[in-house]
Amino acid sequence: MNRGVSFQIPNEYGNFLWRILQPVEIANYRWQTSGESYFVVEGELDDEELFHDYEIVEGAVFEQQLKTNQYYTIFVELKAFPYGKMVNQVNTYEEFADSDCELVLLIADNSYVSIYCKNKNIIEKLYFNALQHDFEDVQFITDENDTRTSLTV
Structure with a gap:
């Protein structure tokens, strides 16, 4: 079963x-x-x-911030919770699966991206989006190949 997608982005602004x-x-x-x-x-x-660590940002504000600015990502943990659902700590895949969190995006060492998502259609869209942007080493994260023990960086 697909848990998400991983790939590498350029180490640049x-x-x-x-x-x-x-x-x-x-x-x-x-x-x-x-x-x-x-x-x-x-x-x-x-x-x-x-x-800011563990800040909760409203989606529309967050979208505008990501779209209109240039930035440099070193380490990133983003967790998406639907409106009206409890925002809580999610540290493992099992906690993610049992929580209201729908997507976890992690970036380690500037370039290594892992995205976990509960929606299988979005996983596929994220995969093809990464290919369209010419990101490197694009692959699905599956039950069999997922070596990550925590959803943190």
């Missing part, structure tokens, strides 16, 4: 989170954010962080 999440209705979720990512202003890395 850009709006890669926006590009990665294009198949997802970002505005339909509340996003729990964490990690280390910085805005890029006039081609230079800024001190201002893109996310």
Whole structure:
């Protein structure tokens, strides 16, 4: 069974989170954010962080932020919860499966992306979206090949 998709993005400034999440209705979720990512202003890395750890961001605001800014992602943990559902900590795949969280996006070491999603149609769309953006080493995460022990970076 497909759990999600993994791939590599270029280690450079850009709006890669926006590009990665294009198949997802970002505005339909509340996003729990964490990690280390910085805005890029006039081609230079800024001190201002893109996310604050464990902040909950409304989907429409989050979508606009990802779409209209340039940023540099180092480590990222994003967790999408539908409106009206409980936002809680999700640290393992089992916790994810039992929670209201519908999508987890992780970026490690600037480039290594793993996305877990409960909706099989969205998993396929994320896979083909990654191919369309020429991301590298695109593959499905399955029950058989998933070596991750936690959904954190």
